[in-house]
Amino acid sequence: MMTFLAEGGAQNPLLPDTAELVVGLLCFFIVFGILGKKLLPNIQKTLDERRDAIEGGLERAEKAQAEATATLEEYKAQLAEARHEAARITEHAREQGAVIIAEMREEAQRQRDAIIAAGHAQIEADRRQVTVSLRQEVGRIATDLAGRIVGESLEDSARQSRVIDHFLDDLEEKAEAAR
Amino acid sequence: MSAHTLLAESGCHIQANCGFPAPGLNSFNFKPIFSVGSFDFTKPMLLAIICMLLVVGFFWAAFNKPKLVPGKLQLVGEIGYTFVAKSIAREVIGKKGDKYVPFLTSIFFFVWLMNIMSIIPLAQFPVASRFAFPVALAALVFITYMYLTFKKNGFRGGVKNLVWIEGLPKPLVPLIVLLEFIQNVITRPFTLAVRLWANMFAGHMLIVMFSVATWYLLTPSFFAAIAGGSFVLAAGMTAFEVLIQFLQAYIFTLLASIYISGALEEGH
16 A cells, blocks of 8 residues: 555655654664663762752751850850859858858967966966965064064974964964955 | 755746646655665654764763763753753652653653754754654553553553543443543544644645745746745744744653653542
């Protein structure tokens, strides 16, 4: 039929030529094969990688930003902590100073008291000593005097001391009574 | 050889009494360049092979070693690829259309280049105006359409997908089933092939017509003015063809993706 039409000069244009059909299919299969198997997957991969690179870049920037913010927060927290610490230390020092001052005051008080007490003790001891020596002296003088007056030696120590003691006791009794 | 070439050789002009050599179907029939047995290798075949080589060559140069930061050629290729991937496949089929992007891209660029041959000097013939080429591609699209319909929905679901519309009044069912069957199984592949073929055929016919007329009328006489008008029309038609060539390649690819989308749809 094809041959007949061709010979007739007016081929039906809606009758596909078999050879052309085959060539057309082959050409398309070659195009589709090479593009579909190799080239288009290639470029799709690259496009995906590019998108990943761009999105990854954004992601990295976001991450860095977050990190910076976190670091800033940390620093702020550390600063606040340091301030707090300083305030705490100052307060502590103040308290400690007050305690030390109080302690020193107390110590001074205590030392003063001790000195005063020591002074008193010294004075008391001196007084006793004086009293004793005075007593001895007075006794001796009195004995001397009495010996001279009485003319009798009162050298006898036993008697002497008895007399003196008696005298002094008398004296003390009188003083007591007078008080 | 096509009519206008013959004409140019013959040098026939108006007032020479040799008659207007009107272009017709003979403009689309070529003497074989060579023959092997009963196989005739003709100019459309040569052009188809050149188109194949150009498409593969271009994308090979652009995409063989793709870089993250594209060069000029890769960028141009990417624009073409993204056009099919986003404006056609994603738009029509959606996310699951990504699988079919290589098929659609191959169709689009192969068809577009075959159409462009219409206005390339020396080639000057739209390959798709030989019906076998659109038929080959439409057949592949149709086979893909059928394969996906039955693979996705099974036999019963596939048949239902092709002929059934939910919620019809009972009396209309036989009519609609018949119409749907005709539309999906017969009209769709036929019109897909014929639309491309007819557009390229008519476009080429118009260009040949005005070119032949320009030559025929070009005599030192009053007819030279009409020849000028005819030339302007031939040039204008050529420019217009540039648009049609792209548009037909786009429509062919768009319809292919619409069919694929229909096959992948649940129900109808």
